[in-house]
Amino acid sequence: MVFGVELAVHDFGFVDPIDSQALWHALVEEVEGPTLTFMRPNSAYVSLGMHRHVREIDEAVIRMRGLPVLRRYVGGGPVYLDQNQLFFQVYLPKSMAVGPHALLLTRLLSPAVSAFRAIGVDAILDEHGEISVGRRKLCGHGAGEIGSGVVVVGNCIESFDATEAAGILNEPKLVKECAARLMARYVGPPEPMKAGETFTEAAVEAYCDLFGATTVVGIPARAYEGRLAEVRAGLTDPAFVAGNDLGLTPPDRLEVIKVRAGVLLLVGKGKDWLAIAIITFGELEELTVACATCDLVGKEAVDFLATGDEVGGAFLRRLSGLTGV
Structure with a gap:
């Protein structure tokens, strides 16, 4: 150059x-x-x-x-x-x-x-x-x-x-x-x-x-x-x-926060629950769901999201897309 x-x-x-x-x-x-x-x-x-x-x-x-x-x-x-x-x-x-x-x-x-x-x-x-x-x-x-x-x-x-x-x-x-x-x-x-x-x-x-x-x-x-x-x-x-007149879309109930390239937080916000997945370089490191009556991790968190509302289903689909699992 x-x-x-x-x-x-x-x-x-x-x-x-x-x-x-x-x-x-x-x-x-x-x-x-x-x-x-x-x-x-x-x-x-x-x-x-x-x-x-x-x-x-x-x-x-x-x-x-x-x-x-x-x-x-x-x-x-x-x-x-x-x-x-x-x-x-x-x-x-x-x-x-x-x-x-x-x-x-x-x-x-x-x-x-x-x-x-x-x-x-x-x-x-x-x-x-x-x-x-x-x-x-x-x-x-x-x-x-x-x-x-x-x-x-x-x-x-x-x-x-x-x-x-x-x-x-x-x-x-x-x-x-x-x-x-x-x-x-x-x-x-x-x-x-x-x-x-x-x-x-x-x-x-x-x-x-x-x-x-x-x-x-x-x-x-x-x-x-x-x-x-x-x-x-x-x-x-x-x-x-x-951001007036820039055509910006407000944050949704499903967000991806980039810490650095390859390190992400996937955040889902249901009616009365909060889900957080930590993804490091394509691998799911941690998954938690917090609500008023429970704190769930791992498979229990997946089961909760799978049987929950549409935000939970969207969260799992996005998680699969980011990690391949």
């Missing part, structure tokens, strides 16, 4: 939560060649994917914690972001983003794997397309076409507060506890780490190799400042954040 002799790079340092989204949304429409940026939010916030419903987040908890809520122009579910995550973004004009989507994404994420290795983490790009160490996801990522550009966004997770992250979900307490337990097992490094300059320097070198760049240049302010105020206003528009 060789495009030229220059890689445009800028490290924005600590920025307000809105600018940790607005800066790359503004830049992706203006890039003229391979571009790489870094930034870190100076406080925690919640980010909601373009096509996800605001009812998926617990607005009461979020208000109590004083967390801003931002909707992004790329996909994915609600996520908790904070200053313990170093964001990086890779941009290309659409004319340079050629080839199958999956292959292009792999190529654009591979240099980040090299940067993780430079800070002493034995990272790989795993079979699910995640940057991970063992089964733990080290980097959340998203990709999209915005205007005339293509962007891949990622976050180097230095440490991860699973309880805080699960707490933003608009789910019963039992579901949040299960989500937090899985996040603690599968998200973030085994031990807290610091990325800092070592990660960014290694990433610049690796992306120079990818693009065949022999020169690193700065990004002139004119490349994004003219668009930045407009993007900030759009991202903070209450109607956009709420």
